Amino acid sequence: MKNFNRHTNIRGATRNHEHHSQNSPGFLTLLRSYFIRHLQVFFYSLGQLSRTPISTIMTCMVIGIALALPTGLNLLLKNAQHLSGGWESTAQISLFLKKSITASQAQKLRTDIQKWPEVISVNYISREQALKEFQRLSGFGDALTALSSNPLPSVLIIKPNLKNTNEQSTLGLLNKLQNLKQTDKAQLDMQWIKRLYAIMDIVQRGVLILGLMLALAVLLVVGNTIRLAIQNRRQEIVVIKLIGGTDAFIRRPFLYTGFWYGLFGGIIAWLLVSFALISLSSPFEKLTSMYQNQFKLTNISFTTTFFLLLISILLGLIGSWFAVGRHLREIEPQ
Amino acid sequence: MIRFINTSKRYSSGFDALKNVSFHLAPGEMAFLTGHSGAGKSSLLKLIALLERSSRGQIIVNNQNLAKISGRRIPYFRRNIGIIFQDHQLLFDRTVYDNVALPLIIAGFSRYDIGRRVRAALDKVGLLNKEKKYPITLSGGEQQRVGIARAVVNKPPLILADEPTGNLDPQLSAEIMKIFQDFSDVGVSVLIATHDIALISELPYRVLSLKQGQLVQDQANQVIAEL
Numbered sequence: 001m002k003n004f005n006r007h008t009n010i011r012g013a014t015r016n017h018e019h020h021s022q023n024s025p026g027f028l029t030l031l032r033s034y035f036i037r038h039l040q041v042f043f044y045s046l047g048q049l050s051r052t053p054i055s056t057i058m059t060c061m062v063i064g065i066a067l068a069l070p071t072g073l074n075l076l077l078k079n080a081q082h083l084s085g086g087w088e089s090t091a092q093i094s095l096f097l098k099k100s101i102t103a104s105q106a107q108k109l110r111t112d113i114q115k116w117p118e119v120i121s122v123n124y125i126s127r128e129q130a131l132k133e134f135q136r137l138s139g140f141g142d143a144l145t146a147l148s149s150n151p152l153p154s155v156l157i158i159k160p161n162l163k164n165t166n167e168q169s170t171l172g173l174l175n176k177l178q179n180l181k182q183t184d185k186a187q188l189d190m191q192w193i194k195r196l197y198a199i200m201d202i203v204q205r206g207v208l209i210l211g212l213m214l215a216l217a218v219l220l221v222v223g224n225t226i227r228l229a230i231q232n233r234r235q236e237i238v239v240i241k242l243i244g245g246t247d248a249f250i251r252r253p254f255l256y257t258g259f260w261y262g263l264f265g266g267i268i269a270w271l272l273v274s275f276a277l278i279s280l281s282s283p284f285e286k287l288t289s290m291y292q293n294q295f296k297l298t299n300i301s302f303t304t305t306f307f308l309l310l311i312s313i314l315l316g317l318i319g320s321w322f323a324v325g326r327h328l329r330e331i332e333p334q
Numbered sequence: 335m336i337r338f339i340n341t342s343k344r345y346s347s348g349f350d351a352l353k354n355v356s357f358h359l360a361p362g363e364m365a366f367l368t369g370h371s372g373a374g375k376s377s378l379l380k381l382i383a384l385l386e387r388s389s390r391g392q393i394i395v396n397n398q399n400l401a402k403i404s405g406r407r408i409p410y411f412r413r414n415i416g417i418i419f420q421d422h423q424l425l426f427d428r429t430v431y432d433n434v435a436l437p438l439i440i441a442g443f444s445r446y447d448i449g450r451r452v453r454a455a456l457d458k459v460g461l462l463n464k465e466k467k468y469p470i471t472l473s474g475g476e477q478q479r480v481g482i483a484r485a486v487v488n489k490p491p492l493i494l495a496d497e498p499t500g501n502l503d504p505q506l507s508a509e510i511m512k513i514f515q516d517f518s519d520v521g522v523s524v525l526i527a528t529h530d531i532a533l534i535s536e537l538p539y540r541v542l543s544l545k546q547g548q549l550v551q552d553q554a555n556q557v558i559a560e561l
Contacts, residue, residue, distance in 0.1 A: 025443050033442040239423050242383075243484070244413035245440045333385055 064268025070211030222319030262316020341391035351377035364518035369544035416485030
């Protein structure tokens with residue numbers, strides 16, 4: 001006791017000074033310490049996670065795998081679309097002309113159509129050429145010579161410009177050609193591409209649904225992990241509430257924890273997808289080379305990476321926000 | 335500093351914890367709150383710290399009518415009250431320094447101010463040399479003093495203590511009481527809930543006695559009368 005008194009006397013001067021100083025920090029101090037506090041909590045929550053590396057890594061792996069699935073599938077789909085874009089350019093319209101059209105009329109029509117913006121190129125196949133080709137390809141060569149007249153019409157082979165157009169405009173072009181007075185029949189050989197598009201639409205929708213479900217799974221994983229973290233730190237939350245900590249103050253470390261989970265999960269997802277693409281790329285190239293196609297699997301683009309990380313971080317934040325919102329209210333000092 | 339006006343508290347279970355309690359604790363005044371367990375001591379402290387709301391009557395603390403403080407404002411209100419618990423409520427994964435610094439971090443003080451104030455508070459309770467220790471390595475009395483340092487580090491005008499000497503032997507209890515007296519001497523209001531009659535009978539402070547939720551005695555201690 002005596003010792004204690006002596007002690008305080010020595011420091012008495014300091015304490016007197018203390019009593020004149022402000023009892024709450026000024027605005028600028030508050031603002032500065034607010035940012036410093038954020039920064040501290042930012043790294044503090046990272047430190048907390050590193051204290052339990054195994055469970056942290058497992059949680060991040062779950063998030064990573066859940067996000068890698070839709071990302072990878074989406075990327076494969078993009079590649080498939082890219083590839084089918086190459087096939088699409090092989091689509092062509094055969095414009096069978098009326099028999100009454102002469103060769104020079106056909107040539108004139110060819111140059112006219114050539115000028116249309118939705119057309120890349122037009123090839124003219126005369127009736128004679130058509131017959132020759134047919135004789136050569138069909139194997140009916142001799143039989144056809146027996147015909148008194150050439151039954152084949154002259155044809156314009158039109159390559160539509162499909163770069164910046166959709167199926168609708170291609171059909172529009174077809175109609176336009178069909179309505180020409182010289183036309184006997186315009187035929188678009190694109191049925192199989194249409195089917196492919198339809199399948200791709202379904203797959204794309206499927207990937208979207210899968211992505212949404214897995215995003216929900218990520219939310220639940222983060223939410224549950226944060227819920228456990230909150231329960232582990234129940235005592236601390238009670239104490240902080242007792243000594244005047246706001247809900248925002250209590251929420252902050254958990255939100256940053258969610259942020260870190262999201263970030264690391266996103267990075268893991270990125271790595272998984274990248275590795276998967278690398279391991280797929282060589283068999284894929286082998287396959288495409290058989291089709292004389294110089295096709296390379298595109299890796300994750302910068303934009304995709306950006307959105308992957310953004311979405312995973314947002315999922316982490318939202319998941320922890322829900323968990324904190326739900327469970328902080330339950331913890332009240334008794 | 336604290337004024338109860340015909341305050342009652344009935345819990346949702348139907349239990350009447352406090353019945354029509356009225357008293358006034360002046361700024362800088364120190365008083366004891368006694369009574370058997372279940373008499374309403376804890377309920378009264380909880381009402382002051384806004385851990386519970388009163389059912390009837392008014393409570394005015396630090397010139398604020400508690401009924402008018404919204405849930406969002408409660409944290410800011412609590413920063414003006416230093417609360418000390420029987421079980422100290424320390425965080426065992428942090429050092430003594432970090433425990434005491436917590437209210438200042440919450441209030442947003444600068445690092446420099448935090449260091450200054452934490453050391454002043456630890457000095458006040460005689461634990462300046464223990465700031466790097468973890469609470470688990472301290473004795474019960476020392477832990478309680480860390481709790482006191484944390485309660486006063488923010489320089490609240492009011493200190494509430496709930497059985498602060500409940501687990502301590504008489505000598506340590508006397509030391510703790512001496513610390514409270516020192517705070518009272520510099521103008522801090524102190525309200526201490528305790529059933530340690532032997533301890534408070536030796537001290538010259540006002541005693542509020544509760545019995546079954548009613549204030550049955552409010553008087554200056556005998557000691558003061560004899561002086």
